[in-house]
Amino acid sequence: MEDRELILSLLPKAGRKSRPPLAQPPLPRHSADELWAEFGIRLAELGGRIGTREDAEVILARPHILDHESAEILGLHSGGEPIWDAEVGVTTADLAIAETGSLILATGPHRTRLVSLCPVLHLVLVPKDRIVATMAEAFTRLSDRTTVMITGPSRTADIEGILVRGVHGPGDIVVVPL
Amino acid sequence: MPKGKKPSVEAFARGVTAETTKSVRAASKSKTESRIPTLEIAFHDVEGARTQAAQIKEFVLDNISSLLVQLEAKCKMNGIQVHWAKDAESARNLIARLCEEAAPVGSTIVKAKSMATEEIHLNEHLIEKGYEVVETDLGEYVIQIDHDTPSHLVTPIIHKNKRQVAESFSREGLGPYTESPEELAAQARRHLRDRFKEAKIGISGINFAIAQSGRLVLVENEGNNRLSTTAPDTHIAVMGLEKILPSEGDLPLFLRLLAGSATGQRMTVYVHMISGPRRKDENDGPSNVHLVILDNGRTKVLNGPYREILRCIRCGACLNVCPVYRQVSGHAYGHVYSGPLGAVLAPALEGVEQLPDVAKASTLCGSCEEVCPVKIPIPRMLLQLREEAVRKGVLKEPIPWSMFVFGATSGLRWRTGLKLLPMSKMAQHPMKNGWTEFRDLPEKQGRDFRKWWNGRS
Structure with missing residues (x-):
């Protein structure tokens, strides 16, 4: 504990200022369909796309791994390939955010974090009512478990600023609102 | 950058090749150009958003002591083990000990890009102890195999072009020679996958630590950071003690300012919010999560005239816009922190006696302050540093x-x-x-x- 006590003794003593309030812009009121339309535009800009249940079935012909909740929604068995070998990872998102085209995925019972990360294609199922307009709104509803917000396919511009998709995470992301 | 006596910024600048300057300028320019349109989409009032972020960071610095104690308590409740390190040596020894507890010497450690670990020269220390340390961010991986150092906070190989990367990959046997960035990235993906599978420990930095919830927030685009902090059984995160935000409600503001200012993105691809080790009913994730809170000069900066530099969220916008940085690249500053930010932070942390002339590497044009998402008065502090250096006799008045x-x-x-x-x-x-x-x-x-x-x- 030696370093801890030393550091705390060197820090300036606590100020009494109350924290500055956050400006909260009024939440826009949109229908779920309008929000999904905006979500689709944002996702396409990033190189992802919206798909249908039929698209999902075509994708599932490839070697895949399917998580519990998604299997239930699709009426299939969960599991599949070992995580490091699957080409497609199928998960269900907790929330979609229209303004940035982002998805929120929390860990949870029987959930596997790597399903949304290791494969080259991430197929994401989202029940249609799980969409919000803004990130601010989404962040008031976060789970207290480890959570990831995913905005588009994995990318890098490390080499000469040239955009490359799918460096370590999935280079393709297909979102199916159901 | 070779070790030993550091050349002055001017002396270094004379040796920078036209090829390097061309790479740095092109990337800096494109990031600067996409910054404003992106921020204007994100915020109706960009100026107001920057002011608010600056105020929140000032609140953090004013209350850093109580916020750190709060963070520590919340992290512990979440199952995150919290450690404190007063300086680089203390941090290196502590992290080496945590590694030894987690995995036998010789094991693989995967690293996600982290300036804090660069600052304490962690890799060299762990390699000396016998671990295989692998940088997994594409740019950092190139830096590691080339025995180079990062020249930018966000894009570490901004000083290299694709031909140079191609030569390094082919030399290391990653695959057939190619200058296609897409193919080079694919080679890195294949090569590093095995490292992720076998790694016992993942080491990362953090972008924000939330005092209210004890959650560690890491942002990235590639996915290597998530892999490093998810696949191995032990995750060690290192944070400079100023990287706190009061609450999760502050995240949308800061995440959007960071993504827009750093790379002109509306949002970074992955925002990983870590609430502790894997719980019993979860299928994967590390069983041990450690947080190392690093001082290494920061308490001194907090009590001195350069305190505001600790508002910094490491977006790199000030580097991208700086005419001096664009010309000389990051290595000229002789420190892991370069550009206008580094010209203040590096001497503030280490003392002007160690780095007397970096504060001169500025035209005082003021662009850095204009683009800063937390409104740090960099030009004013550069002048103060010059005065301090002259007063202490380590910098000659012209x-x-x-x-x-x-x-x-x-x-x-x-x-x-x-x-x-x-x-x-x-x-x-x-x-x-x-x-x-x-x-x-x-x-x-x-x-x-x-x-x-x-x-x-």
């Missing part, structure tokens, strides 16, 4: 300028000086030294302007 001012502010002294000047071949021009280092000063030619002016009819 004497010829003061002589010039002495001569030019009095009519008599000016006229006398002008008459005396031609007598000496070494005219006391203020810029003479910089000029004559490479060229000869021409002999005085022609007539005297004043004589001609006074004698004209």
Whole structure:
């Protein structure tokens, strides 16, 4: 504990200022369909796309791994390939955010974090009512478990600023609102 | 960058190749150009958003002691083990001990890009202890195999072009020679996958630590950071003690400012919010999560005149916009923190005696302050650092300028000086030294302007 006590003794003593309030812009009121339309535009800009249940079935012909909740929604068995070998990872998102085209995925019972990360294609199922307009709104509803917000396919511009998709995470992301 | 005595920024700048300057300029320019349109989409009032972020960071610095204690308590409740390190050596020893507890010497450690671990030179220490340490961010991986150092906070190989990366990959046997960035990234993905599978420990930095919830927030685009902090059984995160935000409600503001300012993105691809080790009912994730809170000079900065530099969220916008950085690249600053941010932070952390001349690597044009998402008054602090360095006798005041001012502010002294000047071949021009280092000063030619002016009819 030696370093801890030393550091705390060197820090300036606590100020009494109350924290500055956050400006909260009024939440826009949109229908779920309008929000999904905006979500689709944002996702396409990033190189992802919206798909249908039929698209999902075509994708599932490839070697895949399917998580519990998604299997239930699709009426299939969960599991599949070992995580490091699957080409497609199928998960269900907790929330979609229209303004940035982002998805929120929390860990949870029987959930596997790597399903949304290791494969080259991430197929994401989202029940249609799980969409919000803004990130601010989404962040008031976060789970207290480890959570990831995913905005588009994995990318890098490390080499000469040239955009490359799918460096370590999935280079393709297909979102199916159901 | 070779170790040993650091050359001055100017001396280093003379050796920077045109190829390097071209790479740095092109990338800096494109990031600067996409910044404003992105921020304008994200915020109706960009100026207001920056002001708010600056105020929140000031609140954090004002209350850092209680916020750190709160963070520690919340992290512990979440199952995150919290450690404190007063300096680089203490941090290195602590992290080496955590590694030894987690996995036998010789095991693989995967690293996600982290400036804090660069600052404490962690990799060298762990390699010395016998671990295989692998950087997994594409740019950092290139830096590691080239035994180079990062030249930018966000894009570490901004000083390299694709031909140089291609040569390094082919030398290391990652695959057939190719200059296609897409193919190079694919080679890195294949090569690093096995490292992720076998790694026992993942080490990362953090972008924000939330005091209210004890959650660690990491942002990235590639996915290597998530892999490093998810696949191995032990995750060690290192944070500078200033990287706190009060609450999760602050995240949308800061995440959007960071993504827009850093790379002109509306949002970073992955925002990983870590609430502790894997819970019993979860299928994967590390069983041990450690947080190392690093001082290493920060408490000194908090109590001194450069305190505001600790508002920094490491977006790199000030590097991208800086005319000096664009010309000389990050290595010229002789420290892991480069550009306008580094010109203040590096001497503030280490003392001006160690880095007396980096504060001179600025034209004081003010662009850095204009783009800063947390409104750090960088030019003012650069001037203060120059004054401090002169006062401590580690930086010479440009004497010829003061002589010039002495001569030019009095009519008599000016006229006398002008008459005396031609007598000496070494005219006391203020810029003479910089000029004559490479060229000869021409002999005085022609007539005297004043004589001609006074004698004209």
